Amino acid sequence: MSDKTIAIIGAGIGGLTAGVALRQAGFDVKIFEKAGQLREAGAGMSLWPNGTGVLRQLGLLAAVxxxxxxxxxxxxxxxTGEVLMEIGTAEAEMPTICVHRAHLLRVLGDALPLECLALEHELADMQFAGGKVQLKFTNGEHLICDGVVGADGIHSRMRCRLMRPGKPMYRGYAIFRGIADVPENFSIGHNxxxxxxxSRFGTLAIGDNKVCWYATVNSAIPPQHTDWPKERLEHLFSRWHNPIPELIAATAPSAIMMNIACDRQPARSWSHGPATLIGDASHALTPNLGQGACMAMEDALVLANCLRRRQSVVAGFRLYEAKRYQRVRNAIWRSRWLGQVGQWENRAVVVARNAVTRVLPGRIFECHSSFAQLMTVLAGQPASSLPQPELL
Ligand SMILES: Cc1cc2nc3c(=O)[nH]c(=O)nc-3n(C[C@H](O)[C@H](O)[C@H](O)COP(=O)(O)OP(=O)(O)OC[C@H]3O[C@@H](n4cnc5c(N)ncnc54)[C@H](O)[C@@H]3O)c2cc1C
Known part of the structure; x- marks a missing residue:
C-alpha cells in the first residue's frame, strides 16, 4: 500500500502523530493545517503510560x-491538602510525563519532513469520486488522494461531512489553566x-522549573472568560491548601486560559469510504482523565497499523474503527463520570465521596477499557494482569 497518498486534516497532536505513524508505515503523507504555524499557545498536559507507549513505538519518547x-x-x-488517594506511576512499564503542549507538538513536527506539512490550508469541502477523495481548501487549492484522516479537533468540519451534525455537549463546568514557577517546597514528580x-485544583510539574495548574468551577451555562477575572479565582481558592493560592497569585491574568468541559456521545461509526476521523474529531472527551491527547495518539498508531494490514484504505479504516470503538467509548464515559463526581457541591455528599476515595485503590485509574479490568484492579491483581491497549 506504500504507493498510497493519505491526507491528514489538522496538525494538532492527533494529526501529527498520525503523520509520523503513517510515514513509518510507508505511506505518502500530507498534513493540512489551517493555522500559519503549529500551535505555540496552550498549557501543560499529562501523557499517561498509554500515550508515552505510543511515543516509544514511534521512537519519540526520549525527545518528549x-x-x-x-x-x-x-x-x-x-x-485542605489531606491525601485521599495515591496513584503510583513510577512502577508502570511506561513513564507518565507532563509536558508543555507546544513542546510535544514541536517534537512531533520535527519528526516529519517539511514538505509533509502544509500550513494555512483550511479544509473547505471534500468529495468522493472513483474510490478517491478530492479535498478543497479555502485558499483555492485542491488535492486528490487515496484516503483522508480528519484530525481537525472537537469542532471538526470533516465530522460534519461524515456524520450527523451535532454540537459537543457542555458538562456544567469550566476549566482555567495557567503556568507558574515551581513554588518553594513543591514536590516535583508528585502531581x-x-x-x-x-471545584477542583490540579498541579502538574512540566519541567523547566514550571508548574501547570488547572482549576474547575461549576456553572449552569457556559461562562465567558470575562465572568472570571483572576481575582474571582483567587477568592474562590483563597482557603485551599498551599501552594494553591500562591500559584494563582503568581500567574499573570493574561496567561490564564479558560475552556469549558465538553464531550460527545460515543458514536459507533465515524468513517465513510476512504475518509475517517481521529482524536477529538471522532471522540471528544472531557479532560478529567487527561486522556484526550493520549487517545488521539493511540488512534494514530492503530490507524497506521490497520492500514498496513489491509489491501485497501477503506478496509483499513473499517478495521481501525472496529479496534477503537470500545476503548474510546469507555474513556468518554469514565471521564464524564469522574468529572461529575469531582464537581459535586453538596457538602454531605462531598464528605461521603472523600471517605470512599480514601479506601479505594489508586490503581482504579489504570483501567481504561472494561468492567472486567475494574474487577481485576479491585481484586488487587498485579499490574501485569491488566490488558494493554490493542495497538495491533
Ligand atoms: C483543559 C484541557 C486539559 C487537557 N489536558 C489533557 C491532558 O492532560 N492529557 C491529554 O491526553 N489530553 C488532555 N486534553 C485533551 C487534549 O487537549 C485533546 O484531546 C487533544 O488536543 C486532541 O487533539 P486533536 O489532534 O484531536 O485535536 P486538536 O488538538 O484540537 O487539533 C486540531 C487541529 O486541526 C486544525 N484544524 C481545525 N479545523 C481545520 C480545517 N478545517 N482545516 C485544517 N485544519 C484544521 C486546528 O487548527 C488544530 O491545529 C485536555 C483538554 C482540555 C480542554
Missing part, C-alpha cells in the same frame, strides 16, 4: 521526556488534584 517532567505519583487530595465542593 527531555522536554517534560516524569511523574512518580498522582495524588488526589481534599481541599495532584484537590477536590472541594463544586
Amino acid at each position: 521526556a527531555s522536554q517534560g517532567q516524569s511523574g512518580t505519583h498522582f495524588l488526589v487530595r481534599s481541599q 495532584s488534584e484537590s477536590w472541594g465542593e463544586g
Whole structure:
C-alpha cells in the first residue's frame, strides 16, 4: 500500500502523530493545517503510560521526556491538602510525563519532513469520486488522494461531512489553566488534584522549573472568560491548601486560559469510504482523565497499523474503527463520570465521596477499557494482569 497518498486534516497532536505513524508505515503523507504555524499557545498536559507507549513505538519518547517532567505519583487530595488517594506511576512499564503542549507538538513536527506539512490550508469541502477523495481548501487549492484522516479537533468540519451534525455537549463546568514557577517546597514528580465542593485544583510539574495548574468551577451555562477575572479565582481558592493560592497569585491574568468541559456521545461509526476521523474529531472527551491527547495518539498508531494490514484504505479504516470503538467509548464515559463526581457541591455528599476515595485503590485509574479490568484492579491483581491497549 506504500504507493498510497493519505491526507491528514489538522496538525494538532492527533494529526501529527498520525503523520509520523503513517510515514513509518510507508505511506505518502500530507498534513493540512489551517493555522500559519503549529500551535505555540496552550498549557501543560499529562501523557499517561498509554500515550508515552505510543511515543516509544514511534521512537519519540526520549525527545518528549527531555522536554517534560516524569511523574512518580498522582495524588488526589481534599481541599485542605489531606491525601485521599495515591496513584503510583513510577512502577508502570511506561513513564507518565507532563509536558508543555507546544513542546510535544514541536517534537512531533520535527519528526516529519517539511514538505509533509502544509500550513494555512483550511479544509473547505471534500468529495468522493472513483474510490478517491478530492479535498478543497479555502485558499483555492485542491488535492486528490487515496484516503483522508480528519484530525481537525472537537469542532471538526470533516465530522460534519461524515456524520450527523451535532454540537459537543457542555458538562456544567469550566476549566482555567495557567503556568507558574515551581513554588518553594513543591514536590516535583508528585502531581495532584484537590477536590472541594463544586471545584477542583490540579498541579502538574512540566519541567523547566514550571508548574501547570488547572482549576474547575461549576456553572449552569457556559461562562465567558470575562465572568472570571483572576481575582474571582483567587477568592474562590483563597482557603485551599498551599501552594494553591500562591500559584494563582503568581500567574499573570493574561496567561490564564479558560475552556469549558465538553464531550460527545460515543458514536459507533465515524468513517465513510476512504475518509475517517481521529482524536477529538471522532471522540471528544472531557479532560478529567487527561486522556484526550493520549487517545488521539493511540488512534494514530492503530490507524497506521490497520492500514498496513489491509489491501485497501477503506478496509483499513473499517478495521481501525472496529479496534477503537470500545476503548474510546469507555474513556468518554469514565471521564464524564469522574468529572461529575469531582464537581459535586453538596457538602454531605462531598464528605461521603472523600471517605470512599480514601479506601479505594489508586490503581482504579489504570483501567481504561472494561468492567472486567475494574474487577481485576479491585481484586488487587498485579499490574501485569491488566490488558494493554490493542495497538495491533
Ligand atoms: C483543559 C484541557 C486539559 C487537557 N489536558 C489533557 C491532558 O492532560 N492529557 C491529554 O491526553 N489530553 C488532555 N486534553 C485533551 C487534549 O487537549 C485533546 O484531546 C487533544 O488536543 C486532541 O487533539 P486533536 O489532534 O484531536 O485535536 P486538536 O488538538 O484540537 O487539533 C486540531 C487541529 O486541526 C486544525 N484544524 C481545525 N479545523 C481545520 C480545517 N478545517 N482545516 C485544517 N485544519 C484544521 C486546528 O487548527 C488544530 O491545529 C485536555 C483538554 C482540555 C480542554
